C-alpha cells in the first residue's frame with residue numbers, strides 16, 4: 001500500500017502554535033499548542049465543550065482560526081488549504097455518509113470526488129469494505145446500518161485517499177464495547193500502515209488504548225500533556241475491586257491485605273454498600289499478588305474488576321478541580337456517564 005508521505009521528514013506531522021478560535025464570547029480554542037509526531041497517535045482528551053471539534057475543524061481548514069499558526073504535513077492551514085486537504089482524512093463526530101446510498105456507493109462516490117478513475121474508485125471501495133468487514137453489507141443503504149457499521153463506513157470513507165494524517169473526532173462515542181474494540185483495532189492497523197492520527201476523545205480508556213501521547217484540554221486551553229504513562233502516574237493507576245463470596249468477609253479481607261504487607265499495596269478499603277474491597281494498584285503484578293494471597297488464605301472471591309480513572313478523576317488529579325461540566329453541575333448524561341463507569345472484567349485487562 002502506498003501512502004503519501006509528509007514533507008517534513010521524521011518530525012511532526014502536525015504542529016499547532018497559539019491557535020485561537022473564538023465564537024463571540026465563547027473562547028472555543030484559546031491559545032492551543034500541540035505537536036503530533038509522525039506515525040504516532042496523539043489523544044486530545046477533554047469533556048463536552050472543551051474545544052476538541054473546533055480544533056479539528058481548524059486543522060481541517062473548515063474553520064479559519066482567529067490567531068496562531070498550524071501546519072499539517074508542512075502545509076499551513078490558512079495559506080495552503082488545498083494542499084493540506086489532500087493530505088488529511090477526517091472522521092467527524094457526526095456521521096458524514098449519505099444514508100440513501102449503499103456502503104459501496106458511498107465509498108465509490110468519495111473516490112470519484114478524489115479524482116480516482118472509475119476502476120480505481122471501485123477497487124478502492126471494495127478493498128476498504130473488505131478491510132472494515134462491510135463486504136456483506138456493501139449493497140445495503142447506509143440508513144440500514146447499525147451504529148457500529150456506520151462508524152466503520154465513516155472510517156473507511158476517511159481512508160479512501162490514503163491520507164498521511166487522520167483526524168478522528170470522538171470515533172467511538174455512543175458505541176457498545178464490542179464495536180468500540182473493532183474501531184480501536186482499525187485505528188491500530190492504520191497506524192501500523194504509517195498514518196499519523198489526531199484522536200479526540202472523552203474516554204480516558206480510549207486514550208490509553210490508542211494514544212502514544214496525550215493533550216488534555218478544557219475550556220479551549222491545554223491543561224496537561226505528556227506520555228500516557230506519565231499522566232497515568234499522576235492520576236495514580238487503577239483501582240482493583242474484589243468481591244468476596246460472603247459480604248461478611250469484607251473487613252476481614254481488608255485486614256488480611258493490610259497484614260500481608262505486599263509490595264506497594266496500601267490503603268485497601270471496604271465498600272459495604274457495593275460489597276467490594278477497593279485496592280489501589282499500579283501494576284498487573286500487584287493485582288496478581290493481592291488475589292493470589294487472598295486465595296492462599298482461604299478467601300472465596302466471586303468477582304474481580306479493575307477500574308480505570310475516569311476523565312473526571314484525571315482532571316481532579318491534574319488540576320485539583322472538577323471538569324467544568326461537573327463543577328457547573330451540568331448534565332451528566334450520555335457519554336460522560338459511560339465514562340464514569342469504566343469497569344473491566346479482570347480477564348480483559350491487557351497483560
Ligand SMILES: Nc1ncnc2c1ncn2[C@@H]1O[C@H](COP(=O)(O)OP(=O)(O)OP(=O)(O)O)[C@@H](O)[C@H]1O
Nearest residue numbers: 023026028046047048049050051052053054055093
Ligand atoms: N459554530 C459555533 N458557533 C458558536 N459557538 C460554537 C460553535 N462551535 C462550537 N461552539 C462553542 O465552542 C465551545 C467548544 O465547542 P466544541 O464543539 O469544539 O467542543 P467539543 O470539545 O468538541 O465538545 P463535545 O465533546 O461535546 O463534542 C462550546 O462552548 C461550543 O458551544
Ligand SMILES: [Mg+2]
Nearest residue numbers: 052053054093
Ligand atoms: Mg466535539
